[in-house]
Amino acid sequence: MRSILLSLVVGVVFGVGLLLSGMTQPAKVVNFLDVLGNWDPSLGFVMGGAIAVHFLAYRLIPRLPAPLWAERWGLPTRRDIDTRLLVGAALFGAGWGLGGYCPGPALTSVVAGASSTLIFTGAMLAGMGGFAVWEAARARR
Template sequence: MSFVVNLMLGLLFGTGLVVSGMSDPAKVLNFLDLFGSWDPSLAFVMGGAVITAFFGYRLVFKREKPVAAASFHLPSSNAVDSRILIGPAIFGIGWGLGGFCPGPALTATALAATGTYAFLPMMFVGMWLARTSTVRRVAAAA
């Protein structure tokens, strides 16, 4: 059942990315270009997401457990470390340079958007490097 729920949520998310224009790197880059051809439309997409998350989290956390899992999986620490600072900085730089983040990049593959086939392999290399460094760090600490 969990697989079906996750599949449906992923399809809904991907459809939202396409409909909102988030899978078009030119639209994203125009949103980030504040002093050029700025396109504010994605601010409405983000605003809608923030409002939905605000009310959604309050609704979901009223439950004892998630619908498709045995328990909630929440972070146990709220400490700010180098990974919390460096990871988002690298993500933001990549998003600004390429116009993609992981979800829209995967969605844009089916649309054959410009740059997708160069971005995706590098995204997977970056994910692999991050996972490898985390596994090594945990092994060294043990």
């Protein structure tokens, strides 16, 4: 129970960060990516602020023998750059540049009920669900 409650708090902090930073405003994101238009460099400062904090934390925290609530570290270990990674990133980038939402801001904004957010988020979840179904079908073959 305690761990569930703290996960909720960690999610709230993430969401408040997205709200303050401007990531939940698709026009602001598109104006960052549209470098030849009405350029808004704010998103670079979001990444800078986030990485400054997390870079330091990542230097310190994994020195502990284990995370507080898990038996072992569950961090990614792969270092290879394959086609799947690059094609996935390219598809994501195209959708991000077109709609102005990445997954976190879309899920944070959906309760505010703007129709653009609802349509985008519904399609995003359908894409994720469809991908899971496709992967499961491929694994059975």
